[in-house]
Amino acid sequence: MGAANYSGFRTSTTTNKTSNDLKWGYAAGIWLNFPISRKFSIEPQFLYSLMGGKYIGDGAVPRNATQDLGYTTGSLLLKFDIFRSFALMAGAQADYLVHAEARRTGIDNKENFQKADFAAMAGFELFPHGRFTLYATYIYGYKDVSNAESVPEMYNHGLQAGIKLKIFGKRIRADSDGDGIADKYDKCPNQVGRQNNQGCPLVHKVRYANL
Numbered sequence: 001m002g003a004a005n006y007s008g009f010r011t012s013t014t015t016n017k018t019s020n021d022l023k024w025g026y027a028a029g030i031w032l033n034f035p036i037s038r039k040f041s042i043e044p045q046f047l048y049s050l051m052g053g054k055y056i057g058d059g060a061v062p063r064n065a066t067q068d069l070g071y072t073t074g075s076l077l078l079k080f081d082i083f084r085s086f087a088l089m090a091g092a093q094a095d096y097l098v099h100a101e102a103r104r105t106g107i108d109n110k111e112n113f114q115k116a117d118f119a120a121m122a123g124f125e126l127f128p129h130g131r132f133t134l135y136a137t138y139i140y141g142y143k144d145v146s147n148a149e150s151v152p153e154m155y156n157h158g159l160q161a162g163i164k165l166k167i168f169g170k171r172i173r174a175d176s177d178g179d180g181i182a183d184k185y186d187k188c189p190n191q192v193g194r195q196n197n198q199g200c201p202l203v204h205k206v207r208y209a210n211l
Contacts, residue, residue, distance in 0.1 A: 003027040003135075004164020008053035010155040023066050027160055030154040031081070038180075043077040043089070048098075051139075051156050069113060069145070069156070070099030075121060079128065084183075093119050093139070107211070114145045116174075117156055128142035136161040148172070194205075 005025035029047030035043060052069040075093035082088055095117040100110040123137030141156035179192040179199060186199030193200040 001027075001029060001031055001047070001162060001164040003160045004058075005049060005051055005158055005160050007051040007139070007156060007158025009145075010157045016084055019052035022158065023053055025068070025158075027073075027162065029073070031164060039081045041079045042080060043079055043091075045073070045075045045077065047073045047075070049095070049160075051095075053156075053158075058204075065105070067104040067109075068099065068101045068103055069097060069103055071117065077121070079125070081128060083129050085130075087125040089125060089135075090122040090135070091120075093121055093145045095119065097145075112147050114143065114147060117141055117143045119156065123160075124158050129166035131166050133164040134162075135164060135168070195207060 003026065006022050008022040027047045027049040029045060029049075030043040031040050031043060033043045034055055049071050050068060051071060052067045054066060073093050073095045075091055077089045077091035079087050093137040097110065097113055097115045097117070100108065100113050102109050114116040119139050121137045121139045123135060127136040127170055130160040137160050139156065139158055139160060143155065145156055146152075146154040153160040179186070179194075181193070181195055181199040186193070188198075188200035191199075191201055194202065
């Protein structure tokens with residue numbers, strides 16, 4: 001899977017040391033999906049995610065600098081199929097800081113930031129059972145990531161949008177009514193029915209018999 005991040009620092013106050021401006025980054029990694037039912041699944045993801053935002057500092061860090069924060073991220077999502085080609089998802093993620101750099105100068109300022117972060121996330125998917133899936137999530141950090149005493153509390157947040165490629169695994173056929181009969185073979189795709197009645201309720205079978 002690959003995605004673009006549009007992230008920044010969420011702060012309670014803005015001083016001459018911080019800014020709420022957003023910046024672009026990226027994310028890439030792998031994912032697994034474990035169906036629990038035809039409408040519900042659990043999905044762990046493992047990514048490298050470049051977050052950060054606008055950071056205004058003194059000394060070695062220039063004013064109006066763009067701060068990159070690179071994390072290895074593990075997340076666990078609960079996914080609910082709402083329609084055939086649309087799903088909602090929500091979950092949590094844990095991040096470990098592996099890279100921090102004030103852009104333009106290339107200064108490594110990893111010591112200015114916490115090593116770990118925790119966040120909640122929620123979003124949606126288009127074509128959740130296809131070979132290619134489009135998705136978008138909002139990430140809301142819960143931990144102050146700054147180590148600097150001269151700046152207010154800083155929390156990661158941002159949007160992530162990308163595409164997932166299914167490399168292996170069984171494709172789940174669309175089943176709009178959830179009766180265990182794929183829409184392709186279901187004569188009543190929007191009504192729960194029986195397999196011995198071609199996916200239709202028994203009332204249809206009785207009606208056909210009286211014709």
